[in-house]
Amino acid sequence: MMKRTIxxxxxxxxxxxxxxxxxxxxxxxxxxxxSLSEGxxxxxxxxxxLIKQTVPLGIIALGMTIIMINxxxxxxxxxxxxxxxxxxxxxxxxxxxxxxxDWVIPVSWTLAILVGSILGAINGLIVWKxxxxxxxxxxxxxxxxxxxxxxxxGEQPTYHLNWTLVDIAESTPLGIPxxxxxxxxxxxxxxxxTKRTAHGRNAFAIGDNRTAAVNAGIRVGPHMVWNYVLIxxxxxxxxxxxxxxxxxxxxxxxxxYELWIITAVVLGGTKLAGGRGSIIGTVGGVIAIQxxxxxxxHIGADTAMVNxxxxxxxxxxxxxxxxxxxxxxxxxxx
Amino acid sequence: MNLKKTLVVSTALxxxxxxxxxxxxxxxxxxxxxxVGVDSYQTTYEKAFIAAAEANDKVDAVVLDxxxxxxxxxxxxxxxxxxKVDAIIIWPTNGQAVIPAVRKxxxxxxxxxxxxxxxxxxxxxxxxxxxxxxxxxxxxxxxEIMCDKFKEMGIEDExxxxxxxxxxxxxxxxxxxxxxEDRLPEVCPNVTLMExxxxxxxxxKSQQVMEAFLVKYDDIDGVYSGDDNMGVGALNxxxxxxxxxxxxxxGATNFAVGYExxxxxxxxxSIYQSxxxxxxxxxxxxxxxxxxxxxxxxxxxxxxxxxQDNMSEFDKPVF
Amino acid sequence: xxQGNLKVIGELLAKHGILVAFIIFMIVFTVLNPRFITSxxxxxxxxxSAILGVMAIGVTFVVVSGxxxxxxxxxxxxxxxxxxxxHDKIGPILGIPVMFAMTMALGALIxxxxxxxxxxxxxxxxxxxxxxxxxxxxxxxxKNMDIADKDGTWFSIFGQGEILGLPVPIxxxxxxxxxxxxxxxxxxxxxxxxxxxxxxxxxTFSGIPRARIVFYCYLISSFCxxxxxxxxxxxxxxxxxxxGQGLELEVLAAVILGGASLLGGSGTIxxxxxxxxxxxxxQNGLLLIGLEFYxxxxxxxxxxxxxxxxxxxxxxxxxxSPIA
Numbered sequence: 001m002m003k004r005t006i007x008x009x010x011x012x013x014x015x016x017x018x019x020x021x022x023x024x025x026x027x028x029x030x031x032x033x034x035s036l037s038e039g040x041x042x043x044x045x046x047x048x049x050l051i052k053q054t055v056p057l058g059i060i061a062l063g064m065t066i067i068m069i070n071x072x073x074x075x076x077x078x079x080x081x082x083x084x085x086x087x088x089x090x091x092x093x094x095x096x097x098x099x100x101x102d103w104v105i106p107v108s109w110t111l112a113i114l115v116g117s118i119l120g121a122i123n124g125l126i127v128w129k130x131x132x133x134x135x136x137x138x139x140x141x142x143x144x145x146x147x148x149x150x151x152x153x154g155e156q157p158t159y160h161l162n163w164t165l166v167d168i169a170e171s172t173p174l175g176i177p178x179x180x181x182x183x184x185x186x187x188x189x190x191x192x193x194t195k196r197t198a199h200g201r202n203a204f205a206i207g208d209n210r211t212a213a214v215n216a217g218i219r220v221g222p223h224m225v226w227n228y229v230l231i232x233x234x235x236x237x238x239x240x241x242x243x244x245x246x247x248x249x250x251x252x253x254x255x256x257y258e259l260w261i262i263t264a265v266v267l268g269g270t271k272l273a274g275g276r277g278s279i280i281g282t283v284g285g286v287i288a289i290q291x292x293x294x295x296x297x298h299i300g301a302d303t304a305m306v307n308x309x310x311x312x313x314x315x316x317x318x319x320x321x322x323x324x325x326x327x328x329x330x331x332x333x334x
Numbered sequence: 335m336n337l338k339k340t341l342v343v344s345t346a347l348x349x350x351x352x353x354x355x356x357x358x359x360x361x362x363x364x365x366x367x368x369x370v371g372v373d374s375y376q377t378t379y380e381k382a383f384i385a386a387a388e389a390n391d392k393v394d395a396v397v398l399d400x401x402x403x404x405x406x407x408x409x410x411x412x413x414x415x416x417x418k419v420d421a422i423i424i425w426p427t428n429g430q431a432v433i434p435a436v437r438k439x440x441x442x443x444x445x446x447x448x449x450x451x452x453x454x455x456x457x458x459x460x461x462x463x464x465x466x467x468x469x470x471x472x473x474x475x476x477x478e479i480m481c482d483k484f485k486e487m488g489i490e491d492e493x494x495x496x497x498x499x500x501x502x503x504x505x506x507x508x509x510x511x512x513x514x515e516d517r518l519p520e521v522c523p524n525v526t527l528m529e530x531x532x533x534x535x536x537x538x539k540s541q542q543v544m545e546a547f548l549v550k551y552d553d554i555d556g557v558y559s560g561d562d563n564m565g566v567g568a569l570n571x572x573x574x575x576x577x578x579x580x581x582x583x584x585g586a587t588n589f590a591v592g593y594e595x596x597x598x599x600x601x602x603x604s605i606y607q608s609x610x611x612x613x614x615x616x617x618x619x620x621x622x623x624x625x626x627x628x629x630x631x632x633x634x635x636x637x638x639x640x641x642q643d644n645m646s647e648f649d650k651p652v653f
Numbered sequence: 654x655x656q657g658n659l660k661v662i663g664e665l666l667a668k669h670g671i672l673v674a675f676i677i678f679m680i681v682f683t684v685l686n687p688r689f690i691t692s693x694x695x696x697x698x699x700x701x702s703a704i705l706g707v708m709a710i711g712v713t714f715v716v717v718s719g720x721x722x723x724x725x726x727x728x729x730x731x732x733x734x735x736x737x738x739x740h741d742k743i744g745p746i747l748g749i750p751v752m753f754a755m756t757m758a759l760g761a762l763i764x765x766x767x768x769x770x771x772x773x774x775x776x777x778x779x780x781x782x783x784x785x786x787x788x789x790x791x792x793x794x795x796k797n798m799d800i801a802d803k804d805g806t807w808f809s810i811f812g813q814g815e816i817l818g819l820p821v822p823i824x825x826x827x828x829x830x831x832x833x834x835x836x837x838x839x840x841x842x843x844x845x846x847x848x849x850x851x852x853x854x855x856x857t858f859s860g861i862p863r864a865r866i867v868f869y870c871y872l873i874s875s876f877c878x879x880x881x882x883x884x885x886x887x888x889x890x891x892x893x894x895x896x897g898q899g900l901e902l903e904v905l906a907a908v909i910l911g912g913a914s915l916l917g918g919s920g921t922i923x924x925x926x927x928x929x930x931x932x933x934x935x936q937n938g939l940l941l942i943g944l945e946f947y948x949x950x951x952x953x954x955x956x957x958x959x960x961x962x963x964x965x966x967x968x969x970x971x972x973x974s975p976i977a
Contacts, residue, residue, distance in 0.1 A: 049416055053409040130962040131974030133916070136909055137958060139902065144954025150947030155502030155532060159430040161456050166434045214977070221976045246408060248430030248454075251502055253404060259779055272773050293406070294413065303371050303399050304790035311784025318772050318780075370795055372895055377795035531946060537889055538896055542701050546940040549694045550686075563797070563893070570889055574813060575693075591799055591891055598804070653796065 015324065016268055016284035019317070020291060027295035034299040041298055048177070050290060055179040056081075058286040059238035061261045061268075062190040063231030065282040068265055069194070070227050071207035071274025072127065072134035077235050077261060078254035079145035080119050084239035085249035086152050088112040089160040102164045109244075113236040119145060120232020124225035134224075142258070149251050159248035169245035179241050186234060191279045193230075203227065207274025263314055264289050269321065359394040361624050363387070363617070364414035365423040368450075369402035373535060373563060374653035375587060375609050376425075379450075383613035393621065404431045411435035415442050421462075421620045423447045429505035433457035445623045449616035451505045458631065465619040465633040466612060469506050472586050472605045473513020475639050479603040480556050480584045481522035483641075487582075490522050493555040496547050497530040498540050498568055500560035507532070510560050510586055525556075533564040540567030548575045556582040562592030562604050569601055588640050590651045596642050603641030606648050611635050671912055671927050671960060678931065682938035689934075689941055696820065702933035703822035704729075704881045704888075705900065706926060709907045710833055711877025713925045714870040716908050717837070719850035719917025720767055720774035722871070724759075724781035725878050725904055729897030731789045732756040732882025737798040737892055745808045753879045759785060760875020761868070768867035782901065789894050799891035812888025822884045829880060833873070834922040846870060850917025906953065907932050910960055931956070 024042060031041035040046070060077050067074050088108050091097065097104040123141055127134045152158070171178050194200035202223055206213040214220055243249055268285030270277025289310070296306045365383065370376045380397065387395035396419060400407035407427045414422050415438060422439050424446060426432045433453055437460045439446050445462035452464045484490040497514065500507030511530065518525060528551060533540030540559065547554060548571060557572075559565035565585035572578040578600060585592055588604040595601035615635045622629050640648055683690045708725050715722045732752055739748030763781055767774045800806060814821040837843040848859070849866045885896060911928030913920025932953065939949045966972045 046413075046416055049409075049412055053405075053412070056405050126958060128976060129973055130958070131965055131969070131976060132958060132961045133914075135915055136961050139906065139909070140954045140957040142902070143906070143950040143957075147947045147950030147954065150502070150945070150950070154945070155499075156508070157428060157430060159454070161430065161433060166437075170434070170438075219977050221974075242405060245434055246404065246428075246431040247434060248428055250404065250428050250431070250504075253428075259782070263776075263779060266776050272775060294409070297398050297410065297413070300397070302397075302790075303401055304787045304795070306401075307783045307787030307790065309787075311780040311782065311787065314780035314783070315766060315772070315777055318776050319766075319770060322770075322772060371790045373893055374795075374797040380795075529943070531940070536895070537891070537893065538885070541889065542936075543940070545697050545701060546937055549688055549691070549697060549937075550941050566891075567889065575697075589797075591797075594803070 015317075015321070016281055016288060019267075020284060020288050023288065023291045023295060027291070027298060030299045031295070041295065048180070050294060051183075051287070052177045052180055053294070054286045054290040055183045056238050056242045057257065057261055057264065057289070058183055058283065059186050059241065060231070060235050060257065061264045061282050061286050062186055062279060063227075063234035064261050064265050065268070065270050065277050065279055066190065066194060066200075066203055067134075067227050067231050068262075068270050068272065069207050069274060069277040070203040070224060071210065072224060072227070073138065073262070073272075074123065074228065074231050075135065075138040075258045076119075076123060076141040076145050077231065078257040079142060079149050080116055080232060080235045081239045081254035081257060082149045082249055082251065083119065083145060083152070084112040084116045084236040085243040085253065086149065086158045087115045088240055088243055089158050089247065089249060090152070092160050092162060092165075102162075105162070105165055105168070109240050112240050113233060116232045116234075116236025116239065117229050118232070120228040120230070120235070121225060123232070124228030127228070128221040128225055146251075153251070155251060157248050157250045161247040165244050166247060169241065179245075182237065182241050186237065187279060187283060190234075194279055199223070199226070204275060207271075207276070209275070260289065261286075263310070267314065267317055360392040361420045361621065362394045362396065362417075363421045363423060363620050363624075364396040364398065364417070364419040365449075365616075366398045366400055366407055366410040366414065366425070368400060368407075368425040368427050370399040372402065374589065375561075378653040379609035379613045382610040383617060386614050386617045390617070390621070393617070395617075400427050402427055404428045407432060408435045411439060415439050415444060419444065421445045421447060421624055423449050423616050423620055424453075425450045426453050426505065430454045430456070433460070436460045445620075447616060447620045447623065450612055451509075452632075453505075461631075462623045463619050463629045463631055463633050465616045466635070467607050467637045468632075468634045469509035470513035471634075472607070472637055473510040473515075474517030475513075475605055475637075476510070476558055476584050476586055476603075477514045477517035478521055479639055479641055480558060480582060481518065481525065483582050483584075483602055484522060484525060484556070489555060491524040493522070493525045494528050494551065494553055495525060495556035495558060496528055496544075496551070496554055498533040498543055498557065498559045498564050499530055500532065500564070501534045502532050507535075507560050514558055528554075533559065533567065535561060535563060537563050537567035537570075540564035541571045544568040544571035545575070548572065548577060554581055556584065559583070559585045561585055561587040562589040562601075563587075565601065565604070566591045566595055569595055573600070588648075588651055590653060593640075593645070593648075593650045596640075596645055599642065601642075603639065605637050606640040606651075607637040608651070609653060671910070671924055671931075674956070674960060675927055675931055678938075679934065682934065682942070685938075686941045689938055694937065694941075696823070698933045698937045699826075699930070700820045700822050702929050703820075703826040704884050705903055705907060705932070706826045706929040707829055707877050707881040707884065708900065709904045709911075709925050709929050710830055710922055711874035712904050712908055713911070713913060713920055713922055714833070714837065714846060714873045715774075716913045716915065717850045717917060717920045718846050718867050718870045720867060720870070721778060721905070721915070722763070722874055723775065723778040723901045723905075724763060724785060725874065726897040726900035726902075727782050727785040727789065728756060728759055728875060728878045729882050729885065729900060730892075730894055731759070731785050731792070732879045733886045733892045733896050734789050734793050734798050734894060736883060736886045737800060737890070738793070740800050740806070740808055740886075745806070749883065752882070753876070756879040756882065757872055757875045760871045760873075760878070763875070764868035764871030767871065768864040771864075786894075786898075793894055795894065797891060797893050803890045806890070809887050809890060812884050812886070812890075822888070825880060825884060829877065830922055830926055833877075836873075837922055842866075842869070847918055850919075852918070903932065906957060910957055912960070912964055 028042045091108045091111050126137045202218050264285035265282050268281035370380050387393050398410045404427045436446050440460040448464045450466040484493045499511045531543045557568045562585040583601045585604040587607045712722050736752040766772050766777045845861050845866050849863050907928040911924035936949050
């Protein structure tokens with residue numbers, strides 16, 4: 001009995017990786033028949049590219065995982081992503097930094113990350129101090145922050161092409177693209193935070209049973225604020241990583257990111273009601289989604305098919321996850 | 335889906351039949367489009383492109399869609415570079431953000447052809463050619479159409495107009511508005527442009543914007559819309575308020591609905607732009623580049639004025 | 654003393670807060686631009702809010718039962734495209750009921766997944782948002798859908814017609830609001846919806862069939878979406894595939910503004926209608942006083958947070974949250 005419980009637990013945790021393996025097998029084989037590409041889908045180069053392409057959504061999803069473990073949600077990541085990019089690209093042209101030359105780059109990075117963290121903190125403080133549900137607070141700021149994005153530069157895109165900046169963002173220290181290294185750093189940090197610190201334990205405790213956590217003396221309010229600061233910080237890191245390489249931001253950029261990210265986090269096994277989830281699972285979730293997009297493109301599926309498949313898979317995974325959990329719970333009781 | 339899949343499957347089968355590892359055709363051309371399915375123009379473009387590629391034995395096409403998302407488009411550029419296609423056609427989601435990705439293709443020795451909506455000047459040195467309409471000229475032509483009509487009506491010194499622009503941040507929207515706003519004072523210096531609001535290429539949104547304009551301004555003589563889809567939305571709003579007869583509607587990218595409204599005498603004029611021409615021009619430009627022919631950097635296809643007066647010279651748009 | 658006053662004001666706001674805000678709001682905009690209150694403008698705003706309103710009424714049932722529906726925007730695109738296509742293929746008389754059946758089949762599917770399979774509604778409807786969009790694109794082949802003979806069809810009545818001087822969309826909106834108010838507040842079914850949303854577990858133990866009630870709520874929601882699609886299609890007699898995109902969040906904002914708790918068990922149709930009208934008048938009012946469209950995003954943000962916050966503050970009797 002004990003053995004089977006552990007088996008169910010392992011199955012649950014590795015479900016996303018089994019799913020990724022199935023996707024790889026499918027696209028690898030189907031690609032041989034259906035794709036016009038000369039290279040194999042499973043070629044190491046292509047896989048490295050795949051991981052690089054998950055970085056923008058992936059870094060944000062790490063923050064969302066902790067927010068959701070804690071029992072909250074953040075719908076405002078899209079406009080924060082765009083706003084940080086505006087700060088990054090606009091501050092580089094400010095006259096007061098003119099004397100810095102290319103040393104303006106780290107200054108602008110810092111400012112963008114600062115702004116992201118502050119926007120996160122605003123969400124967190126409102127959630128804490130007003131007691132309004134996080135879903136509503138961040139639904140509101142999703143609109144409000146988008147308004148700020150437009151306020152900054154009207155409907156015009158903000159852009160500043162600095163080839164030094166682009167070259168840094170596209171550099172490959174140790175043969176690995178820089179964005180992947182940054183992603184790896186963020187994964188390591190958030191993994192450590194959830195697994196090895198009191199803050200991480202508190203997130204699980206609060207998400208699992210808030211009243212009990214309060215009774216145990218955990219200060220729920222500041223804890224939530226720090227989580228929102230963290231996600232704001234990570235959104236900014238993601239934004240800086242992406243826009244350093246592209247140099248231009250449309251006021252509409254980042255729309256619907258919240259939906260993709262929540263999808264990825266849930267695919268990775270994090271419970272919406274809080275109390276359960278893992279960083280590694282989320283990494284699996286974002287890779288699974290990017291793999292799906294890339295693979296469907298590789299075999300020639302169009303937008304309609306991609307939407308249908310991703311939507312349906314989300315629901316199926318939710319169902320399977322539920323069945324596995326129910327089994328686990330029943331056996332625990334027995 | 336079906337067309338494309340058949341294309342892909344049939345070429346794959348052909349490849350098998352020839353037992354060759356490489357493709358049967360001379361060139362593999364990859365295309366990453368902006369946002370197929372968001373409107374009929376882009377859908378018709380995609381179908382025309384696939385049909386043109388299918389009809390040409392020399393070409394295999396890898397057809398991708400960025401869904402309007404810059405990040406996805408950059409990823410698709412990287413994918414195409416990694417797949418070592420012979421040429422890449424890009425319909426930019428953002429005229430600046432794709433420049434580094436275009437440079438990457440340039441660095442990999444893959445010629446890039448920009449289609450429909452150009453990238454910013456900084457990227458010009460990395461592209462082989464731009465193929466598409468001249469959106470600034472389109473905007474100024476719309477201004478001329480409107481001004482000529484006002485002169486005919488004798489109100490060129492007092493007319494007041496409003497503008498409904500396309501999706502904020504998109505090159506086509508920005509260029510058309512700029513072309514219109516620059517040209518109008520040159521030809522009709524006394525016409526006042528009272529206000530501009532975005533209609534997001536969306537008929538319903540444009541209808542709402544126009545409803546507010548109608549309440550706000552008692553006297554509107556003309557409406558310029560960034561495309562006919564939005565223009566018809568504005569027309570619907572004016573019809574509902576019984577003020578359509580007093581207003582001259584001018585658009586761009588003549589859609590079938592715009593053409594029909596012109597037939598009914600409700601809509602004055604637009605710019606005739608065919609997605610089929612657009613797609614075929616892009617593919618032809620790419621093939622010319624690959625065959626080493628001399629291709630101009632800016633390869634505009636003509637987009638003439640269409641008004642109620644000369645519409646009989648044009649076929650009704652299929653989209 | 655100050656605390657006591659606050660409490661009185663709080664209680665007042667808790668009962669009629671949204672109405673008070675609405676009235677203050679209307680006065681301010683009228684002062685800024687007298688055109689705001691003209692009957693043309695008011696009718697115009699209500700008419701263009703009708704589509705959002707009809708959808709919000711349906712979603713209110715879902716929210717009161719303790720669930721969410723993020724799929725209504727893409728479902729509305731679906732029903733609009735379908736009814737326009739069927740209009741020319743099999744005629745409006747057959748086309749309208751077939752479109753209702755197809756839309757409500759989607760609603761039934763969601764109801765089954767959330768009600769009977771007990772899957773999380775946020776994720777299910779998120780998945781359906783994407784899947785239904787794909788379905789619409791497949792159905793239309795990505796093309797705009799237009800009715801060929803725009804002048805010769807009576808189909809335009811739902812979106813453009815008038816009865817007794819009142820635009821039909823407003824009448825449909827009012828009729829649906831009245832009918833569903835009765836259903837939600839005066840029938841045993843309505844009481845069960847509140848019971849399921851207020852405390853699902855207790856409701857199950859007291860013999861209320863939770864699954865079936867949730868299922869019906871999604872069916873009602875999809876029915877309302879079909880009505881919205883009908884109005885939309887009839888209003889413009891042609892449509893893009895993305896016509897409803899993003900409406901799900903506006904609908905949710907209106908429902909929340911109306912004071913329905915996302916935890917379920919509270920909210921009324923009347924308040925949702927007020928929420929819808931507030932959103933409509935904000936958008937219109939800001940355009941009228943010449944502010945850029947994006948200012949409305951910021952104003953909506955502030956109003957949503959304030960409205961919900963004051964509502965909660967009044968209920969708990971203190972402004973700031975007691976969380977440490």
